[in-house]
Amino acid sequence: MSRIQGGLIDRSRKLSFTFNGKPYQGCAGDTLASALLANGVQLIGRSFKYHRPRGVFSAGSEEPNALVELSGGARQEPNTRATGIELYDGLQANSQNHIGSLSHDLLALNDLFSPFFAAGFYYKTFMWPRAFWEKLYEPAIRRAAGLGALSMLPDPDSYDRGYLHPDLLVIGGGAAGLMAALTAGRAGAQVVLADEDFMLGGRLLAEDTAIADLPGAAWAKEVTTELQSLPNVRLMTRTTVFGAYDHGIYGAVERVSDHIADPGASVRQTLWRITAKRTILATGATERHIPFENNDRPGIMLSGAMRAYANRWAVTPQAKAGDPIAIFTNNDDGHRTALALAAKGVALHGVIDTRAGAKSLGDYETFAGATITGSKGRKGLKSIRIAQAGRSEWIDCGALGVAGGWNPNVHLASHHRGRPVWDADKLTFVPDADSLPGLHIAGAAAGQGTTAEALADGARAAMAALSEIGLSAAPADIPRAGEEPTGIEAFWHVPGKGRAWVDFQNDVTVKDIKLAHQENMRPVEHLKRWTTLGMATDQGKTANVTALAVMAELTGKTIPETGTTIFRPPYTPVSLGVLGGGDSGANFRPHRLTPTHAWAESQGAVFVEVGQWMRAQWFPQPDEIHWRESVDREAKAVRDAVGVCDVTTLGKIDVQGPDAAEFLNRIYANMMGTVKPGKVRYGLMLREDGHAYDDGTCACLAEGHYVVTTTTANAGLVYQRMEFARQCLWPDLDVTLISTTDAWAQLAVAGPKSRELLSRIVDDFDMSNDAFPFMSCSELTVCGGLRARLFRISFSGELAYEIAVPARYGNALMERLIEVGQDLGVTPYGTEALGVLRIEKGHAAGNELNGQTTANMLGMQRMVSLKKDSIGAVMSRREGLIGDKRRLVGFVPVDATQPVVAGSHLITQGDPVDMEHDQGWITSACYSPHLGSAIGLGYLENGDQRFDEEVIAANPLEGVSVRLRVVSPHFIDPEGERLRD
Amino acid sequence: MTELKPITALGAVAPRVLETVRYSLRENDGVAFASLVLPADRPAPAVFGIDLPEPGKYAQGDAGKSAFWTARHQWMIEGASLAETDFAAALKAELPEGRVSEQTDGWITFDIFGTKPEAITALLERIVNLPAATLDPGCATRTSFEHMSAYFVRRSDTHLSVIGMRTLAGSLWHALETVIRRLDVDG
Amino acid sequence: MLIPHPLLGLRDAQEFTYLGDANMMARPDPTGPDAEAAFCDYVFLRDNPAGVHRELWFHEQGDRSWLVVTRNTVTHEILSAELATDVARKDA
Missing domain, CATH: 2.40.30.110 (Aminomethyltransferase beta-barrel domains)
Incomplete structure (x- = not known):
């Protein structure tokens, strides 16, 4: 390991890890990227299209190049950014997107054929011959395209979800975010502060700026400590707010145990749905680069990232420590990197500044009005060509920092199509302050890039946000901080003949943009699709604005005239596992169990999923091999003796009130309100368009008190429609609807011996045909005083009843019926036999009531009463329906x-x-x-x-x-x- | 009294109990439920000593009776340890003008006791998408949890009842147990 | 989205199911002279404005009330929410 002085790593805690199988060591506080750089590893991956060697380009979530596959069997995760992976002991990472080894990638051949892979090549190359597409082109492209690979094993991790409802959500824990959280936290507001990093401080961790006479990182630590002590503030590190949704709802992923080798019983990640009254976007800014010929070599990185590696992680990105470093810039910020490196004694060539009047800010050389026009070094930067005043010169160079200015991280502000606006002084897009209701933007995200500006802006935003929700905060005491120089002059790319990369991940060069322009793919939306600019895992965070500027130059328009670039969720890739969350396998979705489930299981029943329900499909006997044997036996038992089936799943709705009869008349096509206490009537419901919807029975338990049954499948929907009718159509009818499906265990007892069987369990109840004829119902007691409801209805066509008891007794009632009916041949039957019986009887069910059928088709035209109105009645008489x-x-x-x-x-x-x-x-x-x-x-x-x-x-x-x-x-x-x- | 032997919602003879470091989760099969609807045009009278609560609220009455609001003019009345009685009939006798539906076995109560109020707050963050104040002690509401619909009743700062559909008892228990065990680990 | 339930306050839209145009409440007179034509319009024709829209939401995971929600379909801003029963009584 080679480190320079300082940094926020813990040098006493060494962590072992492997990259492509080779063991390395890093320190606690490292990212995978910083640890690799500390070990002199420059080459980390291959580019998407040309398979060019690539290294670390950034120090954050904007990383386009250093994508690796994290190993660990089923836990293998592709396309993770080495710059965002917190190093842990035992981490195993592999490079991806190469065939053969990383340093000898066979697909690097693509680079030689690059003229064939120019923008739009997908659309042009594979058009003919047509037959080649499926057999040759597509499989070849699919093999070559895509970056990492999945393990193809089931995900062993669990994921959690949660919901937060703070007064204020602060996104980003840098200078502005910390100041906002502190202001709101001290005022007593419920605050959530989320940051994707594992330490709070944001850019302060990467700078040597002093705040209130403390190093920025130390100030951040002090504020963090105070925030931790406030019970109303919740600090969420390792948490990426990835999307902004309506009405102050934000999606966030907390990486709970991604940084732990063995998560044990812990979940891997938690999906948080945060509903905030107000939100502060303090997401900082992302640096741009300046394209020049061969600007994609390992060792070339963003200047601000180079500063971050030096200040926070005490590393510099050369392959060999001591090789001199150069900076290429169009603005003052590049000089800050030179200053930071010089302060740590790093060897510097100096700063190549495109501005004619540029001056050194410290003890290093500045090449004013100069550019870089080329680089060498196949697998790592070796030399650069500096052009100045018409002359150019190659110089040896171990690493190059590129500073093209900063783009505010407007992403979340544009998730609702909020369009950033061009700031011609700062040469950048700043978010529209009104882009999203409830959102306040602060600090570098709002274009307030200096530390002093960010601190003040964070406090201001918090006070403004709180006052909108009726909370007041005392004006914050803004700590003293320096004003960094921010001078910048427009310089978007170095002209030249060679390839100059704009979008590294998708291998989009300045030439490709020129080609898109030439082919009239000029609007940004077309530019994106034609060149693939801004696609894939980084979504062009370091590329989009530069590409827009290049296109503007080609069209002769200004940048804002050319277009703006906006973003969709997610901010960074989110694993499907955490979005799916919750359970998998048998518990993937909830199951409803019938009251006799335990008994059916004990009988070896085969179950079938019917919606959420688990129903007994049939009850195989030991000698039965084929399911048909069981089903035939069960169906015959009903025809010949008696069978019992759990029909609890049918929806049951309690209907009460003085207008209940009138209400039922309007719900059912047939006359239902006239059913008398103690009677049951079959009913047909239509949709308002006149088609048949659902059928069932309606039992009148007492004057003004009915129980309606629905089919299993439509139970919820029928209830919802009845509530619609009650609340929205006929609010003046005094009627009450209560769903009671679960309260009662309901068993169908069917077959010629059903009366005999039931007479053995009822308490003092006359079961005779005269006393209790077909379509009767009654409340009664059974089995020595258990309250029950008995209905004489039949689905099978046999003499049959349905008996309902409180659900907790369903299992025991089933056992009792089977026990006392042995001599009668009592047989439990499942849904399959139930289906056979109803088909034999010609009863319509779901297959017949498929939404396209009419009462006429069912032979029930006379059920649609002409004496009254009901839902669907008018439309059922339409010519097309009546004529079917x-x-x-x-x-x-x-x-x-x-x-x-x-x-x-x-x-x-x-x-x-x-x-x-x-x-x-x-x-x-x-x-x-x-x-x-x-x-x-x-x-x-x-x-x-x-x-x-x-x-x-x-x-x-x-x-x-x-x-x-x-x-x-x-x-x-x-x-x-x-x-x- | 019937000679039949009931089983609990989770399909056993005795209610299920889970004790962890921070929580106690208990199937409570003893609660009787009846829904009560009152005519819209009259002020709600007290029943079983309960002042029928406002929307979103829960109230206690005499001898283990309590109620929570379920919809406009509609409440769920609870009777602790009365599940084996005809609670709906008792309620109807108490309030003849009310419309009463028996619900005892329509629902199952899972009582969750936290060692500290914060344990219940932490649990609520994982199971309901509601601001904390919606389930302060004395509050009750219905919402969804893991694709299931349930009532959440905050009986005290350390006691939350989750009242779900009885036929979903197994899935509900599984989901609650999963969250509770995770909170013991991840806090 | 958050829907301001008139009795229960702001509730997440996940608790609701959506039906559509609140004109579904204006069921035609079945005895009218052009009842069939009126029902055809009622059943099959809906406005689908880009802008302010009155629509029906069912609080399925809550108190089972139907709400009339006035919402801007472009911005998703919710201008009001009323109990459908109250709206229906008012309109009757």
Whole structure:
């Protein structure tokens, strides 16, 4: 390791890490980038397109070059910025985007063929021959493109989320942010201060500026200590606020354990959704560079970054310590780097300043009115060519800092299309102060770049923000700080014939911008797409404004006339894992369990997900191998004896009030309000457009008190629509709706022996057909005093009941029914048998009520009452709906060994199988153990008049056609005697 | 009393309990619930000694009875340790003009006790997207948590009840346990 | 977004589901002479303005109230939120 004096690293805590398998050492407080530089590693990656050797270019999240893959098995993470990775003991990093080793990348060949890869080459090169696209071009491009690789293993980490609601969110913990947090914190406001770095201080950590007679970093530490002592202030380091959303909502990712080799039980990252009354954007600024020929070599970096490495991390970026360093600048800030390096005794060539009148600010040489016109050094900078007064000269150079001026970090301010405005004095875009409601911008982010300006601006912004929300803060005592020189003269790129990089990550050069201009891709949006400028992980943080300036020069317009550059979220890449957050695998989403779930599990039931519900699909017996055996047995048991099925999932809505009857009449197509206490009625709901929506039953428990059931799938939606009708359409009806789905365990008890079975558990209740006929309901007690509700309704077509008890007793009731019904052959049945039974009976379900069907098609046209208005009634009488001649009918295969496949289309015999001759489709199909063949339900043109006709069920998907006979949809008991028995 | 044996929302004979360093999470299967709706045109009377609370609030009454606001003119009435009774009938008897729906087994209470008030605050930051004051002691509100809908009732500075749909009890417990264990680690 | 619930204060839009144009509350008279045409307009035609829009939101994860929210669809600024029941009674 080679370090210079000073710095904020802890030299006593050594950390071991590897890069491309080779072991190195760094110090606590290092980033991966600073540690690599300390070890003399300049070459860190390869560029995207030309595979040019690249090194560290910046000291922050703007890094375009030094992207590495963090290893660790399943934890492998590509495209992480070495400049933002906090070094930890045991870190393993690898370079990426090369075939073969980093220093001998086979794809470096691309660089020789660079004329073919100019801007727009995607669009031009791969147009022909057409057949080459899928087989050759795309696979080759996909292999070559993209940077790092995923592990392809499941993510072993967990992620958390959280919500914060501060009065004030301060984004950025530099001079302005700290001063803002301090002002608001002392005033007692709830403050959240978030910074992506692991230390607070921002640029103060990288400078040698003094504040209140302390080094800037020491002042930052002092303020941090005070803020930590305030209970109303929350400091969040390692936290990137990545997006600004509506109404003061910001998204932030906290890297909880990314800096720890073994996170143990800790989450990796937390996604914070921060809803702030006011926000201060104190995100500082990012430095620009000045393109010149071959300006992309390892060893060339931003001048401010070079200063940061020297001041904070005590490193300089040469391959060999002691090699002299040069600075290329168009402004005073470049000279500050020279001063900082000189102060630490680093060898300097001097400052190459484009300004004719430039002067040294200290003891180093300044080349005024000079530029750099070339560089050498394949894998690391060796020499640069300085041009001055018409002469040029090559000089040896170990590293070069480039200073092109600073761009305020306007990103979050432009997430809502806030357009930055050009400041012609500062030669930069500054954010529009009104870009986002509730957002105050302070410090370098607002173009207030000196330390003294930033401190004052942070305090000002905090006071302004607090006063808007009715809080007052005492005027802050602004500590003394120096005013750094900020002189700058426009100089955007060094003209020349060679390639001068503007966007390093995407290999976009000045030439590419010229080509885009020549091809009329001049608006910034076109420039971006044509050249790929500003794309990928860095989103052009160090490139966009420079590119705009180059385009302005080409078009002869001013920069603001040429365009502005705005940004979308996220500020830096966010892992999908943290956005997904929460659970994965079995707990990926919540599951609703029925009250008999524990019992069903004990019976070895096979479960099926139905929306959120886990329902028993069938109950296999030990000797049953195929699922059909179980389902056939269960369905037959219902037809022959008695079966029990948990139907708790059906939605239950308690409807009460003096106007409940009238309300139900308006909700249901049929007359529902006349159902009397102790009775149940089947009901059909339409959508307002006249199509069938949902069906179910309505039981009248007492005068003005009803329980409505809905299908499982629509339970939530029907409730929502009923509330819409109650609140928005008919607010004058006095009616109350309460969802009670979960409160009651409801079991269907179906089959000829269901009455006998239930009579064994009811307390003193007359189950006879006379006392409790079909479509009756009653409250009663069972099993020695348990309150229950009994409904005599049937989905299977058999004599059947549904019994409801408080949910906690559902499991025990199921056990009891199975126990006391053994001699009756009682059989639990699942959703699959339930489906078979309802198809056999011709009951419509979800497949039939698919949103395109009408009461007519269901054969329920008479249910749409003409005596009253109801939702959908008017529209159901439209010509197109009333004229629909398709009818729900049943189908059996002519050859009983043939299957019926749901989704098959129905064609009249002799007609061609095409859409023009389509006569309808099969909605539901199953094997009917009762009939001993496959059966189906479906909609068929004039189906109700075509019984016994043979039609073709065409299944072109599988190339199969089956002849079906049209029959009544009621395969079982068409007269409905069994359920009334 | 019925001869049938009930099971808890989590499917066991006895309620589940989790004790960690900073928290205690307890399934409370004993709470009876009934929703109460009162006609809009009259002032809300007291019931079981409870002054029916304003929007967003929770109030206690006599002998373990309490209530929280659920919607305009609508409250959830709670009866501690009364789950085995016909609580809805008792409420209806108390307030014949009210519209009462039995909800006892519609919901399940998970009581969370923090060692300190800060433990509850830290938990709330992870589970509800609401300003802290929305769930100060004496407050109650419904919101979503991990794709589930639940009531959050702050009974005291160290006691939060999360009342979720009974059929979601397993998922709700899992989600709460996950957060609680993480907070023990990451604080 | 944050929606200012008239009873519960600012609540995150995640708690709500969106329906659309508040004209959905103006259900036509089913006995009117042009009832079918009026219903066709009601069911199928909606304004979709870039600007101020009155729309219906359902507080599904909260108190189950329907709200009429007046919102600028360009800026997302919310100008008001009222209980739909109150609006419906006023309009009736």
